[in-house]
Amino acid sequence: MIQSVERAFEILEYIAFNGNFVRLNDIADSVGLKKTTVHNFLNTLKELGYIEQDELTPRYRITYKFQCLYSPDVSLFQIKKELKPVLENITQVTGETSYLAIQMGSYFRHELKCEPDRSVRISLELGKEYEMTTTAIGKVFLSYSDHLQASLIKFQDDSFHEALRQDVIKIKKNGYAIDIEQYEPDLNCVAVPVFHHRKVIAVVCVSGPSYRFGEKEISFTLTKLEDMLSRLDKYSSRQI
Numbered sequence: 001m002i003q004s005v006e007r008a009f010e011i012l013e014y015i016a017f018n019g020n021f022v023r024l025n026d027i028a029d030s031v032g033l034k035k036t037t038v039h040n041f042l043n044t045l046k047e048l049g050y051i052e053q054d055e056l057t058p059r060y061r062i063t064y065k066f067q068c069l070y071s072p073d074v075s076l077f078q079i080k081k082e083l084k085p086v087l088e089n090i091t092q093v094t095g096e097t098s099y100l101a102i103q104m105g106s107y108f109r110h111e112l113k114c115e116p117d118r119s120v121r122i123s124l125e126l127g128k129e130y131e132m133t134t135t136a137i138g139k140v141f142l143s144y145s146d147h148l149q150a151s152l153i154k155f156q157d158d159s160f161h162e163a164l165r166q167d168v169i170k171i172k173k174n175g176y177a178i179d180i181e182q183y184e185p186d187l188n189c190v191a192v193p194v195f196h197h198r199k200v201i202a203v204v205c206v207s208g209p210s211y212r213f214g215e216k217e218i219s220f221t222l223t224k225l226e227d228m229l230s231r232l233d234k235y236s237s238r239q240i
Helices: 003-017 023-030 034-046 064-069 076-094 136-143 146-153 159-173 214-229
Strands: 051-053 059-062 099-102 107-115 130-131 179-180 187-196 199-209
Touching: 003 023, 003 034, 003 059, 023 034, 023 099, 034 051, 051 130, 076 099, 076 107, 076 199, 076 214, 099 136, 130 136, 136 146, 136 159, 136 179, 136 199, 146 159, 159 179, 187 214, 199 214
Parallel strands: none
Antiparallel strands: 051 059, 099 107, 099 199, 107 130, 179 187, 187 199
């Protein structure tokens, strides 16, 4: 067992199980380490964003960033079952194709698809893995994952980095991503995150031909989607 890793988790567990508002001295006494050693551990955890210090007292607490490490307490089967009615309703209301996508590392995959009964409709492949940087869906996943952004930036130039940064700022501010004929000519789409305990577990997307799914239709779709998601007990379209 690597002792430094063990010590770091002992410190985190002490903070979590003792009110999440503890003093350096108490941590040191509990784990049996010198205060300077514990201070070094805490500083490292602060730099990583997992620990913060209270503004009024010299006490430490665990940040919400740990929630990003939790695996969702809902299965993929549940997600698909519970969000399928949303796809069916939004397709019925808009007359356009809707998708439910999940993240798979640095890629995503369409898990569900609901198509309208129209002669001209958009149909993307289920089960295929898509890159994150080329679609509205992927950019939503990217926007709420600092680690994913960092891993993709490593192999790109500064212009890519800046373009991605601007996309992330806009998407997090608006709460959705729009693709106007960027992924494919004559195809527009809008993608909305689905949160569970502040973590994006899926993305719902609606897409249609650009000649009939324009700015007005996208705005209408967003309003309806957010309303449908707000009625669900377990999920949300906002990181609250």
